Amino acid sequence: MLSKIKSIFRLLQDIDIEQVANISKKVDLNQAMSALNGMNEKQLNQLMKMLSGEGNESNPPPIEADFYRLEEKLPNEDRALLLQLRTFMEKEVDPIINKYWEHDEFPYEIIPKLAELNLAGLPYSGYGCANKSFLLEGFMAMEMARIDSSISTFFGVQSGLAMGSIYLLGSEAQKNEFLPKMRELKTIGAFGLTEPEVGSAVAGGLGTTCKREGDQWIINGQKKWIGNATFSDITIIYARDLDDQNVKGFIVEKDNPGFKVEKIKGKMALRVVQNGLITLKNCKVSEDMRLTNCNSFKDTAKVLKMTRAGVAWQAVGCARGAYENALKYTQERKQFGKSISSFQLVQDILVTMLSNLTAMQNMCFRLSELQDQGELKDEQASLAKVFCTLRTRDVVSLAREVMGGNGILLEYKVARFVADAEAIYSYEGTKEINSLIVGRAITGKSAFV
Numbered sequence: 001m002l003s004k005i006k007s008i009f010r011l012l013q014d015i016d017i018e019q020v021a022n023i024s025k026k027v028d029l030n031q032a033m034s035a036l037n038g039m040n041e042k043q044l045n046q047l048m049k050m051l052s053g054e055g056n057e058s059n060p061p062p063i064e065a066d067f068y069r070l071e072e073k074l075p076n077e078d079r080a081l082l083l084q085l086r087t088f089m090e091k092e093v094d095p096i097i098n099k100y101w102e103h104d105e106f107p108y109e110i111i112p113k114l115a116e117l118n119l120a121g122l123p124y125s126g127y128g129c130a131n132k133s134f135l136l137e138g139f140m141a142m143e144m145a146r147i148d149s150s151i152s153t154f155f156g157v158q159s160g161l162a163m164g165s166i167y168l169l170g171s172e173a174q175k176n177e178f179l180p181k182m183r184e185l186k187t188i189g190a191f192g193l194t195e196p197e198v199g200s201a202v203a204g205g206l207g208t209t210c211k212r213e214g215d216q217w218i219i220n221g222q223k224k225w226i227g228n229a230t231f232s233d234i235t236i237i238y239a240r241d242l243d244d245q246n247v248k249g250f251i252v253e254k255d256n257p258g259f260k261v262e263k264i265k266g267k268m269a270l271r272v273v274q275n276g277l278i279t280l281k282n283c284k285v286s287e288d289m290r291l292t293n294c295n296s297f298k299d300t301a302k303v304l305k306m307t308r309a310g311v312a313w314q315a316v317g318c319a320r321g322a323y324e325n326a327l328k329y330t331q332e333r334k335q336f337g338k339s340i341s342s343f344q345l346v347q348d349i350l351v352t353m354l355s356n357l358t359a360m361q362n363m364c365f366r367l368s369e370l371q372d373q374g375e376l377k378d379e380q381a382s383l384a385k386v387f388c389t390l391r392t393r394d395v396v397s398l399a400r401e402v403m404g405g406n407g408i409l410l411e412y413k414v415a416r417f418v419a420d421a422e423a424i425y426s427y428e429g430t431k432e433i434n435s436l437i438v439g440r441a442i443t444g445k446s447a448f449v
């Protein structure tokens with residue numbers, strides 16, 4: 001009896017008086033008190049947990065990172081495809097990816113299963129491609145990066161940069177030959193634009209050169225950072241024509257004797273992506289492997305414009321994965337006898353993360369709508385790339401923060417997202433270069449040097 005009195009006393013101490021005042025408007029407090037009196041100790045303890053909110057700890061609300069329910073805007077059949085990809089990423093990639101990240105290797109075994117989803121070249125028409133929206137493609141990029149940004153990058157290079165180069169700039173014969181095999185992931189592609197000495201300045205002049213000799217082209221130079229290059233069957237190489245100084249594009253096959261690839265080791269981000277340093281030494285490529293519709297850097301830029309929105313979506317996925325993992329962690333981790341998600345300061349961090357994430361998602365959603373309408377401008381894609389990659393850096397670092405020491409352990413996943421965000425921040429145009437594109441559009445003055 002004494003312990004029961006103590007429990008009732010504790011209950012009265014713990015409950016919020018304002019809440020009691022509100023309850024009293026709805027229930028007869030006298031009756032409630034006599035009901036309390038009739039309860040045994042176990043029932044009282046349960047009630048205490050309920051009133052202090054502790055009862056929710058074992059049953060927190062589901063994690064909903066699509067806070068403004070954008071996914072609902074997709075047609076049902078597209079949502080079904082997205083769900084298939086989600087299942088694939090959660091079942092086939094999530095359990096194994098840390099190991100590959102740690103060892104700096106690529107999980108080749110997932111390629112056939114990924115191919116079955118038939119997602120490569122999703123927004124292209126013809127050549128067996130699905131002719132779906134760029135919006136769906138954006139969601140797919142996010143969905144992949146939500147589990148692992150490296151897989152999303154592998155896929156972005158294949159489907160966007162490599163297939164996109166052929167789709168936008170290739171001849172009909174080249175499209176017919178390569179796109180169906182690439183769609184099925186039977187032929188893997190890479191995209192070689194950046195060089196050891198020319199990164200942001202690619203538009204200003206490539207060091208890699210090409211020269212026509214009869215029906216052949218001779219290519220010389222180096223390409224750095226080329227994703228998938230260590231195992232790709234074909235690599236799109238962009239080079240400056242020594243005769244007219246314009247940029248030309250070539251499909252170079254891996255067994256070409258003038259083409260050598262060295263794996264770039266020691267990366268602290270996107271370690272699963274196999275980046276290569278390519279050396280082209282008197283590399284002979286026949287005229288029929290030159291991308292017929294690539295006649296200057298402006299043509300190469302069409303490919304980058306098409307894929308830049310995808311990189312912004314990828315950043316959203318990276319932020320989303322970090323947020324989801326961090327929120328789950330805060331619900332499970334207890335300190336001072338309570339789950340850390342119940343602390344005000346932790347909730348403030350979680351809300352900051354969700355605000356950033358939601359802003360990014362909405363921005364990318366509209367960006368893809370514009371792309372689907374054929375109205376996307378360079379500066380719009382650049383603004384999204386800048387904003388999303390910047391905010392992603394913030395989100396992943398807050399995710400790591402709320403996880404304390406475990407935030408730096410690979411096992412808890414968020415550390416991988418923190419590292420990978422760094423590469424997404426820099427590739428396909430750094431913050432500075434994309435800002436200069438937006439700055440030029442809004443001021444009418446080019447600040448490029």
Ligand SMILES: Cc1cc2nc3c(=O)[nH]c(=O)nc-3n(C[C@H](O)[C@H](O)[C@H](O)COP(=O)(O)OP(=O)(O)OC[C@H]3O[C@@H](n4cnc5c(N)ncnc54)[C@H](O)[C@@H]3O)c2cc1C
Binds near residue numbers: 192224226
């Ligand atoms: C993981 C990874 C994967 C990649 N995959 C590919 C790929 O598949 N294919 C490919 O072709 N490339 C790829 N890249 C290359 C990538 O696109 C370049 O790294 C990027 O364009 C930046 O070039 P850079 O690294 O040479 O930096 P730099 O151009 O040397 O820039 C260094 C710094 O200077 C700043 N800067 C440069 N110019 C200006 C300016 N005018 N005004 C103000 N600031 C400036 C930059 O913003 C940056 O902060 C990849 C890179 C990474 C890291």
